Amino acid sequence: MTDGFDLRALLAERGGERYELHARYLNPQLPRMLHTIGFDKVYERAAGAHFWDADGVDHLDMLAGFGVMGLGRHHPVVRRALHDVLDADLPDLTRFDCPPLPGLLAERLLAHSPHLDRVFFGNSGTEAVETALKFARYATGRPRIVYCDHAFHGLTTGALSVNGEKGFRAGFDPLLPDTPIALGDLGALERELRRGDVAAFVVEPIQGKGVHEAPPGFLAAAQELLHRHGALLIADEVQTGLGRTGDFYAYQHEDGVEPDLVCVAKALSGGYVPVGATLGKEWIFKKVYSSMDRVLVHSASFGSNAQAMAAGLAVLSVMESEGTVAHARRIGALLKGRLEELVPRYELLHQIRGRGLMIGIEFGRPSSLGLRGRWTMLQTARKGLFAQMVVAPLLQRHRILTQVSGDRLEVIKLIPPLVIDEADVDRFVTAFTAVMDDAHGGGGLLWDFGRTLVKQAVAQR
Template sequence: MTTEFDLGRLLAERGAERYELHSRYLNHQLPRMLHTIGFDKVYERAEGAYFWDADGDDYLDMLAGFGVMGLGRHHPVVRKALHDVLDASLADLTRFDCQPLPGLLAEKLLVHSPHLDRVFFGNSGTEAVETALKFARFVTGKPRILYCDHAFHGLTTGSLSVNGESGFRDGFAPLLPDTAVPLGDLEALARELKQGDVAALIVEPIQGKGVHEAPPGYLRAAQELLHRHKALLIADEVQTGLGRTGDFYAYQHEDGVEPDLVCVAKALSGGYVPVGATLGKDWIFKKVYSSMDRVLVHSASFGSNAQAMAAGLAVLSVMENEQIVANARARGEQLKSRLAALTDKYELLADVRGRGLMIGIEFGRPDSLKLRSRWTMLQAARKGLFAQMVVVPLLRRHRILTQVSGDHLEVIKLIPPLIIGEREVDRFVDAFTDVMDDAHSGGGLMWDFGKTLIKQAVANR
């Protein structure tokens, strides 16, 4: 007798085994790390900007799944679109026809970047970057890609080649020909371009690692330099795109910037179906796909699938109808200004920066002797421990999920769902103020936990 698959029953029977299953069959270090810092929570459900645990307590999400949940979790419009596309029983992924949804999504997406003409749909941000790197090298006939120090563009081999963090690259060489240049350094860019072998510069208008924005005028000047040397500008908007920074794309904060290729992903998915897109100029696509023999020279088995396209169309509709970009700008300015006002109050708080709802909170060496000695002790064990000391009580005491913005960085990055309102801003600022008060009291639970982190850091050396 055939037993019908019952997902609800399976979760009810074995959901409590989640951490054990992960330890046994997946990345065994993840549950270990979560347990060490007290993040081994069991979340039962989620909606909008909140999670709930089995006790019914709510948790404010200021992480948005690393930016995937731009509209929060389970937005009703996106959810309905996915139900509708499943119910439509479309003849999807035949590979030898042209379905309507990819063309409709491309048309809608290109409205927001009118200088671009065509779209390739893949399945992730790193795949969008891989597409841009391949296209740039092919159409220019040059091998080398420039990227910026501390950049993050993905973890597959091509995108890893333009990753500015050695911790991700170590042990995976040899990679593609590449060279890092400092973000904002036009002289370094010009020196590399003079060698004549550069296909493109790929750049995040605001870097995810540390939340560092390209200096005013840099992107436009870089674009002019690149074009003078017949190289391309690639804008990686995987995290910054679709309203995150208070404009549809982060490069649009600077007049006259028109990248040759733009990479998007994350929030375009609606948080449901993986999707990536590489937007580009007509001449680039026509050179890559130069004949019928080359029609499949770059493709993806699941690219342009109906579920992903439906999710993307629903996301763009919600963004327009619910004024998501305007909300990100307004709430971001409110959150950033309130946090920046605290820098004079707390000596451990060094800087607050970013745009829209992509905000970096940086901590630095305090002036007072007592705090300075404790800070030095943490730094000697491992840089980045103080930021982790802030992230932990935000979750444990205030039920707010945040993240440290990169390995060895004393920076917390806030990338909440773009739908948050004043209530969520108030909740975060109040909680952050409480944690900072505790840190500056010279005692308290934070510094006790710091000792645990120091022991763990020393043990892992």
């Protein structure tokens, strides 16, 4: 039986209107921005770490949907699991039963963090953070959250309260009681804890903005301080978790670190169904859900839905059977090593940092007079324009999708699908080398694009 709706026919008829539809009905600045930087492409299909445009040209994905596509696009095992769960006609989301899939996924997740005991499933990374903030405040009876400068934990009101980027927060005050510290500043953390009103410290083991790793020993020392003062450690592993950094969780790179609450999302979805999870200790969950009267004190309408749970179970199964974490560690070391070899060669290239397949490429002020003048022109107009000058030709000339790692940052962040291989590494390094050669040789097209960006930046002041 059919009602006449044909999705393929609809896409065939109106898919070409995609940019016009966004400009008319959604965020109008998105198509404008994509057009300005030359990213207004039309992509037709995708698989693994690659996608193809309307002309059938292959593109390498070094962005992974901001980390969502951990296993790449359309992994056959995840896809089959979703077909299976839809075909099963399950009585999903009755809300007055205990279906098996959430329990099974929680069991599999907790096996990777055996010091934790329970899981709450929501629909996104920001929901996972919101859950952790609520649970920490209720469990401790304290209002305040400490977070790090330049942190990104989401954009809903609670998560925004612990967002370290002023551009995201501007105009949305008042937010929750909060206090920022510098990543790695134990003295500042201890000063805040002495006030006695801190519920928790939330931290990304490696910050997504700029790809800054917590200093060695910081997380363990912070954990000791927090527990001494009756506060909790929340590890935001929304982007760093599920193998991204070469261990299942990024906090596991440091011995003795056992966060009280851990937030995951993104890659757990398999790239198909939004899902978020907050893992926590038994006593915290028991305090929040302390009686039958409080059974729904924190819940989500679509939380624990069968499709999301099936996707998560399939993702964890694939990661185990295909050795995804070890692969990310090995390929990440290869990519980082190849890029580090280029640093002495290019004066505009200052540092390569990160772990596994979360790598930051930082640019900085050159020493030679000719390049210094061009660099100063860009910096005067707006910081971050040189990194955008590199990102643009990587896509336009070399068909590789990357991103600038934050507003006004001269850093490119690489977070490709964890399934990229040696050939993909060769392709990226070859393309990146060509762009660096062009920049250092005064290549006209690259610096012409820089002048276009300068004009755009000046016009928006």
